[in-house]
Amino acid sequence: MTFSMKRVLAIFNKDLKDLSKNMFVSTSILMPLVLAAIYGRMAEDLSIESYYLVINLAFTMTATFIQCAIIAEEKEKNTLRGLMLSPATIPEIFSGKSLVAFLLSIVTIVVSSIFMEYYPENVALVAVAIVVSTLFYIALGTLLGLLARSVVEASVIIMPVVFLLGFGSFIETLMDKYPILHFAEYLPNLQLIEFATKVQAGSGLTDVWSHLSVITAWFLIVSFLTIVIFKKKEIDA
Secondary structure (H helix, E strand, O other), X not given: OOOOXXXXXXHHHHHHHXXXXXXXXXXXXXXXXXXXXXXXXXXXXXXXXXXXXXXXXXXXXXXXXXXXXXXXHHHHOOOHHHHHOOOOOHHHHHHHHHHHHHHHHHHHHHHHHHHHOOOOOOHHHHHHHHHHHHHHHHHHHHHHHHHOOOHHHHHHHHHHHXXXXXXXXXXXXXXXOOHHXXXXXXXXXXXXXXXXXXXXXXXXXXXXXHHXXXXXXXXXXXXXXXXXXXXXXXXXX
């Protein structure tokens, strides 16, 4: 079966209309934007950690939460079952369901970076890392959305993700005191900070590819789990 862009856009347009009616979910993008505006006014020279506190928060509040809410709402309305039984393929469904969260995430991060006056030394490298990270957070949002039974439940499930991956940079300060937390250095948000720090210092792809590989691995693992659970839901349907 061939990939149909028409089906993808139809799913995208439906999600866009549904999201515009849900102010609680759609206004979640305001938190990173407000924080970025405050940071931009408070300090002239922000650290990489400060920039990526906002960017990682944007990932969790837009890519993950909005995606999770979109999927959970489909389940709550029992329309996800119909989508599973439709002629649309899994790539078409996931692509269509992810477009809204992807575009909102990129726009939020770009606007937040402008507010904070964050200008990477190598825009292309950082852009690649941002795109891969966005895909990971969207995959995570899809996975959580499949597990949630309603939008209200989705808003509860997302909280640990916001604290761990949105504000997870604070874990770094605890690593020396609590060695058991050293596993956290492989979290995608901390890998992104390490990536950005090295790029800002002038490093090239050969110096940062390992960090990008870890983020990509996170994306592939979560995507695999999402497809497994989606197929199980499809069989149950």
